[in-house]
Amino acid sequence: MKFLVDEMLQRLGSWLRAAGYDTVIARDGRDDYALLRQAIDEDRLLVTRDRELARHRRAPGRVILLECDKLDDCIRELGNKLDIDWLHRPFQRCLVCNTELIPADASARARIPERARQQADAALYCPKCRKVYWEGSHVDRMRRRLEEWQGVDS
Numbered sequence: 001m002k003f004l005v006d007e008m009l010q011r012l013g014s015w016l017r018a019a020g021y022d023t024v025i026a027r028d029g030r031d032d033y034a035l036l037r038q039a040i041d042e043d044r045l046l047v048t049r050d051r052e053l054a055r056h057r058r059a060p061g062r063v064i065l066l067e068c069d070k071l072d073d074c075i076r077e078l079g080n081k082l083d084i085d086w087l088h089r090p091f092q093r094c095l096v097c098n099t100e101l102i103p104a105d106a107s108a109r110a111r112i113p114e115r116a117r118q119q120a121d122a123a124l125y126c127p128k129c130r131k132v133y134w135e136g137s138h139v140d141r142m143r144r145r146l147e148e149w150q151g152v153d154s
């Protein structure tokens, strides 16, 4: 499953990335039909709160209409409609730009703060926007939330 997420649902989109799903977050001002066309061209499910879009004749099987407002509600609602595995491939994709991460090289590792340096061996980095990711309290917190949504007792 690959996703195109409406800009209104961008937090949900970031979490889909965190879970490892290829997720494009729509930018400002794209019209609805351009979004639907992009979803079809790139074989993505279009996740939106736009009812009109969900009524389009090409929407069935392609558009996932959500009514949620808060993140936790969106997580639950999406999970009711699709078989989402929140532990699919956690933290293998850049949260900023959706690129697959690769092991950090020495120069990327050098940008990790001193206090987190002992985790540097397992650090990953984004070859496109150059953001470095390492296991630390932030990733731990995010991982616990993914586990919670997936129903894993930790």
Ligand SMILES: [Zn+2]
Pocket (backbone or CB within 6 Å): 094, 095, 096, 097, 098, 099, 126, 127, 128, 129, 130, 131
């Ligand atoms: Zn990136």
